[in-house]
Amino acid sequence: MNCLMHMLAADNATFWLPRGASDLAGPVDQAWNIILYVTGLFFFIVVGAMLFFIIRYRRRTPNDATPEITHNTPLEIVWTIVPLLLVEVFFYVGFKGFLRYDTPRSDAKIIDVQGRQWAFSFTYPNGAQDQDLYLLKDEPVRLNLNSTDVLHAIYLPVMRTQRNLVPGRETQISFTPTDLSPQEGWWVFCTQYCGNGHSRMFSHVYVLAKADYDEKMKELANPFKKKDPITGKSRWVPYVELGHTLYQQNCSSCHSVTDDKIVVGPPWKGLWKRDHDFNYRDDPTYTLKASDPDDKWNAYLTESILKPNAKLVTYQGKALSGMSDFSSTFSGSETNDEKRRAIIEYIKSLGNLPYTPAIPPDSTYYDADKYPDHHPESEAGLKANALTTQSQPAGR
């Protein structure tokens, strides 16, 4: 019996199913195969009998006499009871597999998944955040699912699992990845229709071995620093570059940076120091003009990220509505505050005025091995470097 069950659970991709790479795949594939063979048999019985009857009992004259067979109660009871028993066996097989899927594991590593229109974002135990899912082979994992706007669903075909992300609720899926992923990873799809970008809401899942996984986590935990794989030297990532990465992870589905078009929210191209019209202001006297100082613009952009509905702009004749706030991503810790500053720095670089960063990117302050404490553009870094610059004005 075990041998048969093993045969029924295919490990590799088949005509019907993609390869299975988690502990959930076995029971699902087994149930799939059992149902496929049994229903396939019934299909051939029905269609075979039908075709046979069509040929064997074809009409010969318009007045063919046919036997008066009206019913056969024992036969009818048999073909009611037998399929009923069979489908309830299917139910039981599916139920067993479902319990495994539906029972949260207490020993699992927890990864928070946030869905928004139209991207997933994964937050790891060490605080690292990314738009892709990185998993450690053979380690049970539990994805805690949240949505900030509408319904989404996270679907991992090779893991044979999916679950809806329901706004206002927390749902979960747990599984153990059992195979290393190929270089390009496997697909993660959104399966619950969520608007314009539904079909573009996808990520990748990578299942890694321990060493690769740890390295990746370290890298993700500190997006401010990058290690050159060849020279082995660490370098601070300039805020404009970091801001662009964060934009792609969090903002690109609604804000354009390449042209002046409204995607969902206002385009970022040319946004910095552009005269603003508001359709709503929490402070009715508030205005924002190109001539206003940098500080006022910084304050406005900060507020727009953390409390986006406080002021709503009218742009290109269209009164734009707000968005859900990003305060959990871009405030609450020093790292998150700095990420927010990087985003604003990136927006500044997209403005129509010539842009010069506070610390030029070729400065030696970006050498993370030499100045490991602070990013040169961070608040702490700017302060420390200002002191350094004062005491050692020359040679930089």
Place this chain on the structure above:
Amino acid sequence: MTTITPDFAHSPREPALVRDNYLNHSRGFLSWALTLDHKRIGIMYLCAVLTAFFVGGMFAELVRTQLLMPNGALFHSADPNSSAVYKTYNQIFTLHGAIMIFLVLIPGIPGALGNFVLPIMLGAKDVAFPRLNLFSFYLYVTGALFAVLSIIFGAVDTGWTFYAPYSTNTETAVSWMVFGVFILGFSSILTGMNFIVTIHKLRPPGMTWFRMPLFLWAVYATSIIQVLATPVLGITLLLLMMERLLHVGIFNSAYGGDPVLFQHFFWFYSHPAVYIMILPAMGIMSEVIGTFSRKHVFGYRFVALSSIAIAVIGFLVWGHHMFPNGQSTMLGTIFSFLTMTVAIPSAIKVWNWLATMYRGSIELATPMCYAISFMFLFTIGGLTGVFLGTLSVDVHLHDTYFVVAHFHYVMFGGTLIGFLAGIYYWWPKITGKMYNETLGKLGCLLIFIGFNTTFLPQFVMGSQGMPRRYATYQAMYQPYHVMSTIGAYIQLVGFIIAAITLLQSLLKGKTAPANPWGSATLEWSCTSPPPHDNFKTTPTVGDPYDHSNLVWDDKIEGYVRDNTLAEPYTTTTHIPKQPAGH
């Protein structure tokens, strides 16, 4: 285009049509617009439903054309970050679904064929409430107009399921469409109520419950669902509109509501609704297979009662649409168990149709060709439903193309093919004209081939992980999509041929005899087309499936009843002349 007019009935080439019948009984636009005749109302439904089917079908062709290319063949964007361009695609697939479900599948068979044949099959002069019947039709038209208005005011991009909170947030014209569906619901409820009362109160002497043709049992079961389930949809849609327009928190968590609640309410109607769609088609199957096998429908009582069983159990399985949607494990388990049981009455019907064909005299006329298609396609549709009812397997298949394929095999391969079988079967009765069998069969064959080319690949891409409602997709799924689209084009050709067959019959068809197929049900005992009052005298009611005394008459090219061949019907139970079965 409007070929069914009183004028056509006066064509001098057709002496039989000069006789008074429902088509030439009165003349003029108002005699149709204000008619209380169930047959004329049925014809108006038929025209309206076929128009809606044409529109919904064109949307389907657009959907399939878009999916020829991974990045979209019609709507695509060079900027990978811009998705506004997909809104149009989303509106198109939503309109395809909403039109096909609410304007074609639900009202189609009961509204068009049910209205036309139900009273005649029963032996009645009309439905119980003819004015209410006309009102139902105008409610249908009004609901359809709201759907058209919703397209004008920005279309709908929610999918036909209107899941909250997307449907309460999106800027498109959801309220118009939802209000249209709300009105259509009333049309459905009133038609159902009318049929229930008609079947209970207007049966002539001798028409006992177990002498009713199986189509009537099926429509009766359908009507029960329509009356009991549709109000739930109505109130759900009103709540949705309240949330949208007044921001009353019911489904949207931002206002303190719960999105899963909407799904429970929605599927409480919409799952029984799939039985509203399929049951009448199953009724047509029983009539067509019995007639063209020239044999008594096997296991009449099992088939009749299985319709009622489907109606009852169908109310208890809605949660199988929500296994991974945030429903509790306990609910999922109960719903999966009950879902399995609802498969059985459908299986019983298939077995009984097969047994009806056994040792019959099978004629492959066009309606029978559609019936054979139905059995092939519905069997696939039903069996793949077992995969989706199984909890663990559904977690993998949920919201993929596997569901899309399954749904189309049941609703298109089942309901629509059944509808076509019914149209061809009753066409001579409705219009008084025969159609070209060769063309009819060619259309059927092309639709069958096109259908399978379209939807078989969708099972495979679905189980391989292709999600539904995607405007773009990953390149690995392209071969399946291309094949599917080619199938959709083949179907288009098939449907054009089917339409030509019927139009040609209207213009040039031979005069139909009263009973061209040798059916034993009552509607074939009145002339084709039927007289205004259906029956001059109260008809004699017999066994609806006893074909033994129907003999072919070469002169009229139809069947006539020869009462010398069999005893008059006196008993209500059927005693087999020989041991049945195997």
